[in-house]
Amino acid sequence: MPRPLTALTALLLAAVLLAACAAPTPPPAVELVLMTHDSFDISKEVIAQFEKANNAKVTILKAGDAGEALTLAILSKDNPPADLFFGVDNTFLGRALAEQVFTPYRSPLLEKVPEKFRLDPTNHVMPVDYGYVTVNYDRKWLSDRGLAPPATLEDLTKSEWKGRLAVQNPATSSPGLVFLLATIVQFGETGDYTYLDFWRDLKADGVLVKDGWSTTYYTDFTLYGGDRPLVVSYTTSPPAEVFFSEGKYTEPPTGNILGKQASFLQIEGVGILKGTKREALAKKLVDFMMDTTFQKDIPSHMFVFPTNQDAPLPDFFRFAESPESPATIHPVTIAENRERWIDAWTNAMLK
Amino acid sequence: MTLWAPLGFLALFFLYPLAAILGESFQRAGGTPFAPFFDLLADPYYLDRIGFTFWQATLSTILTLAVGLPSAYAFARHNFLAKTLLRSLITVPFVMPPIVMALGFVALLGPQGALNALLVGLFSLEEPPFHMMNTLAIILLAHVVYEYAIVVRLVSTFWSNLDPRLEASARVLGAGPWTAFYRVTLPLLMPAIGAAAALVFLFTFTSFGVVLILGGSSYATIDVSIYTLAMKLFRLPLAAALAIVQIALTFLVMLVYARLQEATATRIELAPQAATPPGLPRRRGYLLLGGVSLAVFIVVSPLLALVVRSLFPATGEAGLSLAGFSAISSNERNAFFFVSPLMAIRNSLTFALLTTLISLPLGTAAAYILARSRGWWRSPVDALLMLPLGTSSVTLGLGFLLGFDQPPFDLRATWVIIVLAHSLVAYPFVLRSVLSTLRAMDPSLREAARTLGATPLAVFRLVELPLIWRGLLVGATFAFAVSIGEFGASLILVRPEYTTMPLAIFRYLGQPGGQNLTEALAMTTLLMVVTAAGFLIIERLRPRGTAEF
Numbered sequence: 016m017p018r019p020l021t022a023l024t025a026l027l028l029a030a031v032l033l034a035a036c037a038a039p040t041p042p043p044a045v046e047l048v049l050m051t052h053d054s055f056d057i058s059k060e061v062i063a064q065f066e067k068a069n070n071a072k073v074t075i076l077k078a079g080d081a082g083e084a085l086t087l088a089i090l091s092k093d094n095p096p097a098d099l100f101f102g103v104d105n106t107f108l109g110r111a112l113a114e115q116v117f118t119p120y121r122s123p124l125l126e127k128v129p130e131k132f133r134l135d136p137t138n139h140v141m142p143v144d145y146g147y148v149t150v151n152y153d154r155k156w157l158s159d160r161g162l163a164p165p166a167t168l169e170d171l172t173k174s175e176w177k178g179r180l181a182v183q184n185p186a187t188s189s190p191g192l193v194f195l196l197a198t199i200v201q202f203g204e205t206g207d208y209t210y211l212d213f214w215r216d217l218k219a220d221g222v223l224v225k226d227g228w229s230t231t232y233y234t235d236f237t238l239y240g241g242d243r244p245l246v247v248s249y250t251t252s253p254p255a256e257v258f259f260s261e262g263k264y265t266e267p268p269t270g271n272i273l274g275k276q277a278s279f280l281q282i283e284g285v286g287i288l289k290g291t292k293r294e295a296l297a298k299k300l301v302d303f304m305m306d307t308t309f310q311k312d313i314p315s316h317m318f319v320f321p322t323n324q325d326a327p328l329p330d331f332f333r334f335a336e337s338p339e340s341p342a343t344i345h346p347v348t349i350a351e352n353r354e355r356w357i358d359a360w361t362n363a364m365l366k
Numbered sequence: 367m368t369l370w371a372p373l374g375f376l377a378l379f380f381l382y383p384l385a386a387i388l389g390e391s392f393q394r395a396g397g398t399p400f401a402p403f404f405d406l407l408a409d410p411y412y413l414d415r416i417g418f419t420f421w422q423a424t425l426s427t428i429l430t431l432a433v434g435l436p437s438a439y440a441f442a443r444h445n446f447l448a449k450t451l452l453r454s455l456i457t458v459p460f461v462m463p464p465i466v467m468a469l470g471f472v473a474l475l476g477p478q479g480a481l482n483a484l485l486v487g488l489f490s491l492e493e494p495p496f497h498m499m500n501t502l503a504i505i506l507l508a509h510v511v512y513e514y515a516i517v518v519r520l521v522s523t524f525w526s527n528l529d530p531r532l533e534a535s536a537r538v539l540g541a542g543p544w545t546a547f548y549r550v551t552l553p554l555l556m557p558a559i560g561a562a563a564a565l566v567f568l569f570t571f572t573s574f575g576v577v578l579i580l581g582g583s584s585y586a587t588i589d590v591s592i593y594t595l596a597m598k599l600f601r602l603p604l605a606a607a608l609a610i611v612q613i614a615l616t617f618l619v620m621l622v623y624a625r626l627q628e629a630t631a632t633r634i635e636l637a638p639q640a641a642t643p644p645g646l647p648r649r650r651g652y653l654l655l656g657g658v659s660l661a662v663f664i665v666v667s668p669l670l671a672l673v674v675r676s677l678f679p680a681t682g683e684a685g686l687s688l689a690g691f692s693a694i695s696s697n698e699r700n701a702f703f704f705v706s707p708l709m710a711i712r713n714s715l716t717f718a719l720l721t722t723l724i725s726l727p728l729g730t731a732a733a734y735i736l737a738r739s740r741g742w743w744r745s746p747v748d749a750l751l752m753l754p755l756g757t758s759s760v761t762l763g764l765g766f767l768l769g770f771d772q773p774p775f776d777l778r779a780t781w782v783i784i785v786l787a788h789s790l791v792a793y794p795f796v797l798r799s800v801l802s803t804l805r806a807m808d809p810s811l812r813e814a815a816r817t818l819g820a821t822p823l824a825v826f827r828l829v830e831l832p833l834i835w836r837g838l839l840v841g842a843t844f845a846f847a848v849s850i851g852e853f854g855a856s857l858i859l860v861r862p863e864y865t866t867m868p869l870a871i872f873r874y875l876g877q878p879g880g881q882n883l884t885e886a887l888a889m890t891t892l893l894m895v896v897t898a899a900g901f902l903i904i905e906r907l908r909p910r911g912t913a914e915f
């Protein structure tokens with residue numbers, strides 16, 4: 016054995032040992048682990064309150080966006096790395112239930128949630144927050160050109176919006192999929208003009224399809240230097256623009272298209288992962304996340320609405336518009352048709 | 367036996383997790399394991415993706431070589447102002463998350479960007495005339511910006527140790543400057559050019575973020591398709607079939623490359639850098655320096671645009687402001703997931719340091735295996751050692767998730783897995799940059815030292831190490847960069863206390879509002895500064911008693 020290589024091996028071992036000493040170590044404590052997506056956030060005090068009341072240490076594992084996080088949860092279901100999972104919405108619920116990652120728990124706080132926000136009739140996932148996906152428009156861009164915002168989804172195919180709309184790929188993006196569902200409700204799958212006809216018209220008009228929300232919003236939206244004044248986003252994005260403007264805006268610089276069923280209701284929830292060894296404590300965390308302390312903190316950290324109707328909304332949420340007639344499709348129906356719809360859309364738009 | 371350490375590492379941390387995820391995926395297919403392959407081949411869409419992936423990677427590699435080689439010459443053969451600093455700066459784009467690079471391009475080339483504003487102003491136009499965002503052109507440009515440094519650094523390092531007297535002799539014997547270059551210098555440079563080309567090809571072959579973010583959904587590569595199929599559509603059998611196709615193609619390309627490399631390697635007498643002629647070139651050279659300055663400018667301009675954007679935020683009062691920097695340092699909303707810049711910097715640096723420390727011995731040992739051994743299996747082993755770089759990060763991430771989930775090796779959500787994932791993608795850089803020098807080295811140097819009584823360790827320390835040192839530093843630079851830039855590790859469970867700078871940037875850009883953008887840009891500027899500083903420090907490392915070679 017050539018000795019330089021012995022030295023190299025020694026160096027390799029030394030590096031690994033050094034790594035063991037130098038790396039930051041997490042605090043040792045019995046912990047309750049919540050697996051979730053990147054957008055999850057809440058106040059420190061709120062978590063601290065739960066920890067203190069239950070003598071627990073809450074660790075939160077982030078695993079990419081909502082779709083990615085659920086995939087990781089499913090793949091590790093035989094040996095789950097967490098006790099709970101937050102971030103299953105009505106579009107992914109079917110997959111989570113089919114893969115049986117959750118153990119059912121009906122929180123008594125479900126009583127505080129209006130019927131229309133009760134996500135899962137089988138009680139594997141408890142509703143925590145909701146929001147609406149729609150098209151945001153850049154107010155200044157439109158008013159500079161003397162244009163009135165589109166009122167409905169049909170309006171998007173008018174000539175003045177040629178090359179002006181940016182959407183997300185429903186195969187990869189959560190708001191993208193929810194927007195596709197809105198068009199399915201609006202135009203239907205049968206008849207003279209189906210949702211696919213609508214999408215083909217959008218394609219002919221040069222709709223831009225990107226894979227994720229961040230890219231569309233921060234690189235293609237006119238508000239941030241792009242050339243698309245219409246972008247698929249949330250109805251709560253306009254108030255977030257005011258909240259994050261450091262006083263630059265007193266009114267939202269963007270608006271929502273809220274005409275008949277132009278927006279789609281998205282409900283998000285938490286479930287207890289099958290195989291947890293701390294089920295009792297996990298149930299307490301589910302209750303806590305549905306109770307007012309946690310619920311009233313949701314809008315200013317995640318920019319969505321709390322499902323508990325007792326939770327007061329912060330002042331800046333006065334700009335958060337709720338559509339009168341949002342589109343919805345039952346989660347079971349979504350689960351049954353999701354692949355087919357996405358495939359049909361992909362065939363029409365990208366192939 | 368030690369020779370086999372890198373192969374053991376590869377088997378344990380690459381092949382084993384790979385088998386775990388592929389096994390799980392095919393198990394879900396039911397039926398025969400061949401069914402998903404038939405599905406794949408039956409769908410012209412995926413065949414198109416495979417074709418497109420090859421095409422854009424080849425085009426990107428050729429373009430990067432075309433832009434990078436003249437610069438490599440300038441960096442190898444001439445001295446100019448702030449050369450070391452420039453060498454660091456051109457490497458910084460390599461670590462930029464693609465979404466951040468997109469923000470830089472939007473500021474420069476976007477519909478409301480600097481170039482369009484200039485054109486609209488000059489010619490009083492109604493609409494911005496220049497459209498480059500969301501096209502194939504911007505993908506290729508971004509690839510050149512990202513990979514330029516690989517070509518410049520690998521090739522110039524090797525070039526500066528080529529004895530200039532070889533080319534001079536050819537000139538004396540009557541060859542023109544081009545003939546001398548073409549017949550003498552270029553053949554000698556081939557191992558380094560080949561190594562750079564292989565790395566650029568692999569990087570663009572597995573291009574994911576750049577294609578997704580700058581091109582839009584119609585430009586999906588194999589990597590993007592694997593990601594979509596596995597992570598979003600949850601069609602694991604099809605994703606696994608495509609992953610195998612990707613790995614097989616990578617292996618074949620690397621096998622051909624390894625064969626070619628063995629054929630082109632020439633043993634030469636390496637000259638110390640001091641022997642290369644410094645100073646500004648003669649008249650003809652100004653054209654070259656002009657071209658090189660332009661290339662450097664193009665590569666660095668997205669970074670400059672980002673720094674400018676971070677200092678002139680979109681929110682609050684107009685004008686120069688450090689608001690972004692103060693905002694990321696304070697937790698105004700008392701958020702649970704607040705990441706202090708210091709913590710993010712510390713995490714990024716710790717992981718990058720560990721990755722570099724693991725990759726250096728690993729890559730060097732692998733280079734020794736390939737340089738010293740003979741036999742038919744050498745090329746396949748070479749290709750195998752390069753595989754992690756040509757494998758989708760989804761495949762690696764899910765493999766780790768499934769492969770290391772049982773105590774005592776439940777590595778999920780630990781720092782170990784982060785460093786391992788980074789090291790897998792990092793060591794091929796060390797391997798390639800060291801191997802070209804090792805193969806060029808005359809074995810008689812080593813034999814002479816041994817005859818004179820030096821122990822193998824002394825031979826390594828006194829003879830070989832000084833010769834490969836600069837290659838090692840280039841390898842270390844890219845290993846450090848791979849880790850700081852989070853390549854291939856974004857799909858791993860992360861504890862909040864391990865949040866790195868790129869992860870913090872993604873978090874900011876996950877919410878709407880100007881302040882989020884400002885904070886993302888401030889963190890980006892910190893990422894650039896920390897990275898450039900790291901590169902400069904690595905450049906200065908030298909073992910005691912070794913002269914600059």
